[in-house]
Amino acid sequence: MNVNDHEQRLEEVAAYAIGGLDPQQVPDFEKHLAGCKRCQEELRWLAPAVGALPEAVERQAPSPELKQRLMAEVRADAADAERQARTDEPHQRADARGGFGDWVRGLNVGGLTWKPLVGLALVILVVAGGIGYAVGNGGGSGGAHTTEVPVAANGIGAKVVTEDDRGELHLTGVKPLPKGRILEAWVEREGIVEPVPALFAPDQAGRASTTIENMKGVTAVMVTREPAGGSKKPTTKPFVAVPIET
Amino acid sequence: MPVRREKAERLADEELMPWIGRKDAEAFEVFYDRHGGAAYSLAYRILGERGAAEDCVQEAFISIWRSGGKFDPTRGSVRSWTLSIVRNRAIDVLRSKAGKAPKMTFDDDEILESRPSEELTEEEAMRHETASEVRGALSQLPDEQSKVIQLAYFGGFSQSEIAAMLNVPLGTVKGRMRLGLEKIRGELAEGLA
Known part of the structure; x- marks a missing residue:
């Protein structure tokens, strides 16, 4: 050349x-x-x-919804990857705890018994695989701890990631809400059900997440559909119930 | 075990990528927080529509997430790698929209001046300075050099297309592109000196 x-x-x-x-x-x-x-x-x-x-280039700010959509997809992928990893290797799937049935049966919401809700809550878990749930622990001090309910017959999957005293609830497969309805999470602590302040809604892909600021002593996390603005007590049956190992 | 948010925020971009490769959502969120704004700005500059720009950024970032953050450190910084992915995707979108002319304004007054410098982190301040240098370099370029660079980078046009568009010989476009880019590079080198 x-x-x-x-x-x-x-x-x-x-x-x-x-x-x-x-x-x-x-x-x-x-x-x-x-x-x-x-x-x-x-x-x-x-x-x-x-x-x-x-x-x-002139700096433009993307809408907050872009991040929400992106992270919902990412978290769902991460949950799938975790689930796959557990399936691929000999895993320690926790046996159904007798305590969970006891927990649901004895659930009390400030005097409101949850007994009528037992059937639905159990259906989710039974169909998902023998009222089984998976627990993953990152290990190490302050590591994240994941409790996950596999996808149920109604198509809804749930995962609670706990780190220190803070938790994040991630749902997949949630159908769009009717107008004027919102998702509300509830935690069960010492047999009493309390609302989680942060209301949330599914995105277009059916993913929904909320933060639980205080997971101390929580033995279960549930979700109901409530009127916009939320409720002090659940007004509908929980369509998700995730027992938390304490 | 996922990386904790506070820890992820302290990691350099290059250190974050292996975590993203392990499908760590916290690490990815930090990655998005650092580069999402610049990515969106670039996509918007190319596509000129908010919705299209957001779709482009979402697709680009998801591709990075799903490819396991396969970043090759020998090919530049994480940021420039990320922005090149966004740019290529935006140009693909632009090309797929037959007949759609790219947004061609490059008004110096429009260029980055978003926050006062005292609010910038050290890294952001460096980028801010780089932006100023590039802006300065672009403003000093002869119009014909600046135009071919913009048409190629932000418009996705090839040299032949630019030559036909501007009705000048291909060799002229090649020369202008090289001279213009070398001047910008020289300006950056002076800024670092």
Whole structure:
């Protein structure tokens, strides 16, 4: 290759770096690049200039919903990956605890018995695999602790991730809410059910998450559909119930 | 065991990527918080529509998440790698919309000046400075050089397309592109000196 030919190649480096090389020229150029130290150096030299171009763009703020949608998808993927990992290796799926049935039967909401709700809560878990639930512990001090109810016949999956005293409840497969309804989570602590202040709703993909600020002493997390604004006591049957190992 | 949010926030981008590779949602959230704004700004600059820009960013970030954060440190910084993924996806979207002309304004007055410098972290301040340098370099470029760079990078046009569009020889476009990019690079080098 003579000097003029190479000068032409150097011009192609700039076009290649900026994404402006004609597509049909790219394979040939990349072949040349692989064996040409000078062009490789030129490309390395120009890279920061190309990388800096987007930094000069007027800054725009994406909507908060973008992050919510993105993280809902990411968390659902992460939950799937966790579930898959547990399936793939000999796992320690917790046996159904006799205590859970006792817990549901004895559930008391400030005097309101949850006995009529037992059937539905158990259906979710029974269909999901023998009222089984999986517990994953990251280990180490302050590590996250995950309690998960596999996807049930109604298509809803639930996971509670606890770290220190804070918890996050993640649901998948939740159908859109009727107008004027909202999701409300409840925690059971020493046999008493309390509302979780943060109301939440499913996104378009059917994923819904909320934060439980205080998980201390919580033995179960449930979710009901409530009128917009939430309720002090559950007004509908829980469609999700996740027992928490204490 | 997932990385804790506070710990993830202290990690450098390059250290975050292995966590993302292990499907750690907390690490990914920190990654998005750091680069989502710039990614969206770039996508919006290219596509000119909020909805399309958000879809583009969501798809790009999900592809990073699902590919396990496969980042090659020999090919530049995590940020430039991320933004190149967003840029390529936005250009694909642009090309798929037949007949749609790219947004071509590059008004210097519009360019980044979003927050007062005292609110910026050290890293953000550096980016802010870089933005100022690039803005300065672009403003000093002859119009014809600036235009070919913008058409190629933000419009996704190839040299041949630009030559036809501007009705100039292909060699002229190549020369302008190289000269313009080298001037920006030189400006950045001076800023670092």
